[in-house]
Amino acid sequence: MRLLDVEVGTWVKVIGFEGTEKFQDRLLQHGLYPGDQARILRAAPLNGPLLVEVSGRELALGRAVAQKILVENVE
Amino acid sequence: MRFALVGRPNCGKSTLFNQVAGYKAETGNFHGTTVNFTESKVRVVGDVINLVDLPGTYTLAGSNPAEAVAKNYLASNEVDVIINVADASHLAQSLELTLELLAVKRPVVLALNMMDEAMRMGLKVDGPGLEKRLGIKVVPLIASKGRGVKGLFLASKDAVDVHPEYGLRFSAFEDEALARHIAGQELAAEFVHQGERNLTLRDRLDDVLLHPIWGYATLLLILLAFFQVVYGIGRLLEPPLLAFFDRLMFVAAAPLGPLSFWGVVVSGILQGVTAGIAIVLPYLLPFLLGLGLLEDVGYLPRVAFLMDSLMHRIGLHGKAIVPFILGYGCNVPAVMSTRTLEEPRDRLMAAALATLVPCAARLAVVFGLVAFYLGPLPALGLYIFNLFVIALTGRLLTRLLPEDTPGLILEMPPYRTPTLRAVFNKAWFRIREFVVEAWPTLIAGSGVLAILSYFNLAIYFNLLARPFTWILGLPSVVGVPLIFGILRKELSLVMLGQALGTMNFGSVMTPAQIFTFTVFVMFYVPCVATLIMLRRELGTKGMLWITLLTVVVALAAALVARGAALLLL
Numbered sequence: 006m007r008l009l010d011v012e013v014g015t016w017v018k019v020i021g022f023e024g025t026e027k028f029q030d031r032l033l034q035h036g037l038y039p040g041d042q043a044r045i046l047r048a049a050p051l052n053g054p055l056l057v058e059v060s061g062r063e064l065a066l067g068r069a070v071a072q073k074i075l076v077e078n079v080e
Numbered sequence: 081m082r083f084a085l086v087g088r089p090n091c092g093k094s095t096l097f098n099q100v101a102g103y104k105a106e107t108g109n110f111h112g113t114t115v116n117f118t119e120s121k122v123r124v125v126g127d128v129i130n131l132v133d134l135p136g137t138y139t140l141a142g143s144n145p146a147e148a149v150a151k152n153y154l155a156s157n158e159v160d161v162i163i164n165v166a167d168a169s170h171l172a173q174s175l176e177l178t179l180e181l182l183a184v185k186r187p188v189v190l191a192l193n194m195m196d197e198a199m200r201m202g203l204k205v206d207g208p209g210l211e212k213r214l215g216i217k218v219v220p221l222i223a224s225k226g227r228g229v230k231g232l233f234l235a236s237k238d239a240v241d242v243h244p245e246y247g248l249r250f251s252a253f254e255d256e257a258l259a260r261h262i263a264g265q266e267l268a269a270e271f272v273h274q275g276e277r278n279l280t281l282r283d284r285l286d287d288v289l290l291h292p293i294w295g296y297a298t299l300l301l302i303l304l305a306f307f308q309v310v311y312g313i314g315r316l317l318e319p320p321l322l323a324f325f326d327r328l329m330f331v332a333a334a335p336l337g338p339l340s341f342w343g344v345v346v347s348g349i350l351q352g353v354t355a356g357i358a359i360v361l362p363y364l365l366p367f368l369l370g371l372g373l374l375e376d377v378g379y380l381p382r383v384a385f386l387m388d389s390l391m392h393r394i395g396l397h398g399k400a401i402v403p404f405i406l407g408y409g410c411n412v413p414a415v416m417s418t419r420t421l422e423e424p425r426d427r428l429m430a431a432a433l434a435t436l437v438p439c440a441a442r443l444a445v446v447f448g449l450v451a452f453y454l455g456p457l458p459a460l461g462l463y464i465f466n467l468f469v470i471a472l473t474g475r476l477l478t479r480l481l482p483e484d485t486p487g488l489i490l491e492m493p494p495y496r497t498p499t500l501r502a503v504f505n506k507a508w509f510r511i512r513e514f515v516v517e518a519w520p521t522l523i524a525g526s527g528v529l530a531i532l533s534y535f536n537l538a539i540y541f542n543l544l545a546r547p548f549t550w551i552l553g554l555p556s557v558v559g560v561p562l563i564f565g566i567l568r569k570e571l572s573l574v575m576l577g578q579a580l581g582t583m584n585f586g587s588v589m590t591p592a593q594i595f596t597f598t599v600f601v602m603f604y605v606p607c608v609a610t611l612i613m614l615r616r617e618l619g620t621k622g623m624l625w626i627t628l629l630t631v632v633v634a635l636a637a638a639l640v641a642r643g644a645a646l647l648l649l
C-alpha cells in the first residue's frame with residue numbers, strides 16, 4: 006500500500022521508499038524513517054499536498070512524494 | 081573564544097542568535113565555497129565571544145556540500161564549543177543530530193530550546209538524566225523569551241577545554257542514519273514523558289487556515305492586508321524622499337552649472353543614490369519586515385501548502401510561491417527569497433518567473449500610461465495578461481528544464497509569536513546585502529549614463545533599441561526611456577516626456593502604441609538592482625540567461641499586445 010492511498014486519520018506504518026537515493030535521503034533528513042507511524046491529517050484540494058503527522062511533527066508532502074512511500078496497516 | 085550554534089531548521093537557533101547578537105553581525109562564506117554563515121561578537125557574562133550561526137541542518141553526513149563544510153569546520157580547532165540547539169518538543173529527531181555532533185569529538189553543550197512549547201504539549205523532559213547519559217551539559221532554554229540564555233553561555237564557557245570522552249562511545253553512530261534515528265527514539269522514550277496533552281491552538285488555527293475554502297479566503301485577506309500595509313508605507317515615504325533628492329540634486333548641480341559636464345555627472349551619481357534609497361526605504365524595508373513577520377509566525381509554510389498544486393502547473397512547487405508574492409512589491413527581495421529552494425533548477429525557474437512579476441515601479445508605469453490614457457479596464461486586463469504570460473513561460477521552461485524532484489517535502493512548524501527583534505535583525509541582514517552589493521553598481525551605472533547623455537551619446541540608444549521599437553511599431557525616440565528604465569523602471573515613464581517632447585503622450589502616441597510600449601516595459605530586462613541580485617544568487621550565467629529570456633518574452637508579449645490592441649482599440 007502507498008501513503009497516497011491511505012484515508013485521512015488512519016495510522017499506518019512506513020515500510021519503505023521508492024525513488025532515487027537523493028530523494029530517499031531527503032525524506033530521512035526530514036525525519037521520515039521506515040518503521041515510523043504516520044497518519045494523514047488533511048489534504049489540500051485540487052491534488053495538492055498531504056499534511057502528514059510523523060512522531061509528533063507535521064510534514065507537507067506532495068502527492069507524487071506520498072506515492073513513493075510504502076506503508077502497511079497497524080493493528 | 082568561539083562558539084558555534086548548530087541545530088535543525090526551525091529549532092529556534094536563529095532566534096537565539098538574534099537575541100544575543102548585536103547588529104554588527106557579519107555574513108561570510110566558508111573558504112572556497114558559497115556556503116555562508118553569520119558571525120557576531122557577543123558580550124555575555126563579562127566576556128566577548130565570537131558566536132557563529134551555522135545554517136540549519138538535519139544532518140552532518142548528507143549529500144549537501146554545506147553539511148560537509150559545516151562538519152569540517154566544527155571538527156577544526158577554530159570552534160571552542162559547539163552549542164547544539166535542540167527542539168525540546170521534538171527531542172527524538174533533534175537528538176539524532178546531537179549524536180552526530182558527539183562523534184565530532186569537540187566540546188558540546190546541548191540547549192533544550194522551546195521548553196515552553198514542550199510543556200504546553202504535556203511533555204516532561206528529564207534534563208539531568210539526559211546529561212548523565214550523554215556525558216555533556218544539558219541546559220533548558222526558551223530563546224524566544226530570552227530565558228536560559230545566560231545559563232547556556234555560562235555552561236558553554238565551562239565546557240571549553242573539557243575534552244570529552246563520550247566521543248568514542250557514540251562514534252559508532254557516525255555513518256549510520258538509521259542507527260541514530262533509533263537511538264534518538266530510545267533516548268527520547270527514556271527521558272521524555274508524555275503527560276496530559278491539550279488540544280493546541282495550532283490544531284484549531286490550521287482547521288481554518290488550511291481549510292479547502294476558508295484557507296484560501298484567509299490567504300487572500302492576509303495578502304491583501306500585507307500589500308495594503310507595505311504599499312501604504314511605500315506611498316507615504318516615496319514622494320517626500322524623491323522631492324528631497326530632487327532638491328538636493330538641484331542644489332548640488334547649480335554651482336557647477338546644471339548643464340556643465342560636472343553638473344551632469346554629479347546629478348547622475350545623485351540619481352543613483354536616490355534610486356537606491358527609493359528602493360530600500362519604501363519597498364525593501366517594509367516588504368522584508370512583512371516577510372519576516374509572516375515567516376516567524378509560521379504562516380509561509382501554510383501558504384506553500386495551499387499553493388503547491390497551482391505552482392506545479394507552472395513547473396515549480398509550493399515553496400516557490402514566496403518570490404512571486406514579493407515580486408509585486410519589488411523584484412529584489414523576490415530574487416533573494418529564491419535562496420530557500422533546495423534545487424538549483426527550482427531557484428533558476430523561480431527567479432526567472434519572479435522577475436516577470438510587475439513590481440511597484442512597473443505598477444506606476446501601468447497607471448501612468450494604460451490606466452490614464454486607456455482606462456482602468458485595460459490596466460486590469462494587463463495584470464491578468466501578465467499572469468497568463470508567466471504561466472505560459474513556466475510551462476515552456478519546464479519543457480527545457482523538467483522537474484527532477486517528485487515534489488514538496490516541507491516541515492510544517494507550529495505557530496509562534498514572533499519577536500520584533502528577530503524580525504528586524506533578519507530584515508537588516510537582507511537589506512545590508514542589497515546596500516553593499518547592488519547600490520554601488522547602481523550609482524556607477526547612473527554616472528555612466530549621465531556621461532553618455534552629456535556627450536549626446538544617449539541618442540544612440542534609440543539606434544540600439546531600434547530593432548525592437550521598429551518591430552513593435554513604436555516611435556524610435558522611446559529607445560532612451562527604455563534603456564534608462566533598466567536603471568529604475570519608473571524612469572521609462574519619467575523619461576518618456578523628455579523623449580517625446582510633451583507630457584501629453586496621447587497626442588503623439590496612438591492608444592495601440594501606448595499599450596504595446598507598456599507591455600514591453602512590463603517584461604523586458606529586470607532593473608539593475610534586480611540584475612545584481614540575480615548575479616549574486618545564480619551567477620553571471622544565470623543572470624544573462626534570465627535577461628535574454630525576459631527580452632524574448634517581452635518581445636513576444638508586446639507583439640501579441642500590438643495585434644490585440646489593433647483589433648480592439
